[in-house]
Amino acid sequence: MGRAPCCDKASVKKGPWSPEEDATLKSYIEQNGTGGNWIALPQKIGLRRCGKSCRLRWLNYLRPNIRHGGFSDEEDRIILSLYISIGSRWSIIAAQLPGRTDNDIKNYWNTRLKKKLFGKQSRKDQRQHQFARQATNSGHKEEASEGAAGNNGFAAGAYNWHQHAMAMPSRPMPGSMVEGNRIGEGVDESIRKLLFKLGGSSFAALQAPPCLPPPMYGEAPNFVAPSVHTAPLNEGGIHCSGVLPALELDESFQFNQVKLDGLECFFGMGDQSMRWNEVSHLVCPNTTVASSSQGMQQYCLAEEPVDLGMQ
Template sequence: MGRAPCCDKANVKKGPWSPEEDAKLKAYIEQYGTGGNWIALPQKIGLKRCGKSCRLRWLNYLRPNLKHGGFSEEEDHIICSLYISIGSRWSIIAAQLPGRTDNDIKNYWNTRLKKKLLGKQRKDHQQRARRGRGGPKQEAKSDESGNLGVAGEGGSRSTYWPEPPMPVYSTGQPDHRVNDTDASTNRLLMMHGNASHQSPFIPHSSLPLPQMYDNSTTLMNPLVNATSFKEAMQVPHRFTAELDEMMLHCNQVKLEGLDCFYGAGGVVDEHQGTTTPASMNWSHVSPLIYPNVLTSYQGMQQCLFEEPVHLGMQ
């Protein structure tokens, strides 16, 4: 015997809500509140809806002060930053964005942001593969600015995933000498390896940090495999599929885009062949994750607004 259904499915209406239903639900909740019992609520109002459905409708659509669509660039980056840190914990992410619902953010991520990010990884990989074969052929569908065009996206409506700034090292000049894959990966590892700045959303592990966090080995061994990288990051399980995608070409392709959140720049040790991030402070990663820097958005803003040309902002 399975679990008893939360409502009588046979007598429950499904599908889109009518304006009348919306009005009933809204009026009732505004006057009396939910009464702490969603299951009983539809019967009280005379709605042939499941209690869960009412709850969802209220939370995602009828609740006051909700924003719909039109995600700002800043919101994009908050979402991405948090997703990178905590994975698909949409309710937590939504809590950082007033007026946004977890469903909204989830949809937005799945339909747009993820494609931007993953599409970029794939495109970069393809371009490199082409270059590797010696063919300077242009991507058929690349846009004029050189930004990523996501298949199927109109382009005018959505913004592109920002092109991360070229790492600038101690010389003050972009450094092309260093394998950018290694530098980028190392920066990520360094950031996450800083235990004192671990994200509070990610449970602390009782295990000792993997050996890869030992600078002497990590930085000397930039080609870290994706599995140990995920372990080291203590990534939530649900996030691993996404990371697998992102890490597809980890050994060949720089984690562009992610750089944006982890801060570009660092100091190159030519003798060791290593790159030390200019800043290893998590507060430069996501101010939302570190409330003490909530107001400043330092790292993100550096990335977002200092080089608008790179970012493809309109």
């Protein structure tokens, strides 16, 4: 026997909300709150809507201080960082971007950011790219750069990780901050703390690479951060040198079992396979890559190993 439906599907209205419905819902919640029961709410205020639909409408659209569209580079970077670390846990990602809803971020990722990052050209991008080439060829370089990079600073056309990494500020740009927002100074710290709260991540591993013990796979459903050991530093077992062999990071990245839809290329599944050292700049702008004396590539973290104080 299946679960009873949350409302009578036959009697509730579906589809886009009218301004009148919006006004009714908004004014009621502003005056009385949700009353702790979304299911009962529509009946109370005479809306022929499912309670879940009311909740969604309020959270995604009517709630105060909601921002739509216009994602900044900084927000892009946060979304990407967290997506790589924790996968499609949109609510957690949204919690780091005040004013953004999980639905908004999810849509943004699925329709735009994923394409931006992996070089799927929209027709608009193709046109911009074509325009850029034409303008460049005819000597209009300023117009060309505007046309090609008008998309939040990402170059149109096939995405170039290295190029973008170089363009990324090593620290959040002062002035990119939204008031009351975590975006801005200290955002990396904020994300890192969040990831440690969640149980570790490849992102966190970059900031303070654990060298021992060996990775534990499959400890948690949905979220596995293979090379991260979350025990406090002072309990022993971890000694962080600040230098992590590239191989380890690659393995960390490749064995991460978080579902990374759209990131198949990192796992050798796409036709354009990437390795961690090709994208780490984007996720961790402070990470630099250098060659060791043995010719083996190593990661040299620009920062001192951080205090991993668990909260």
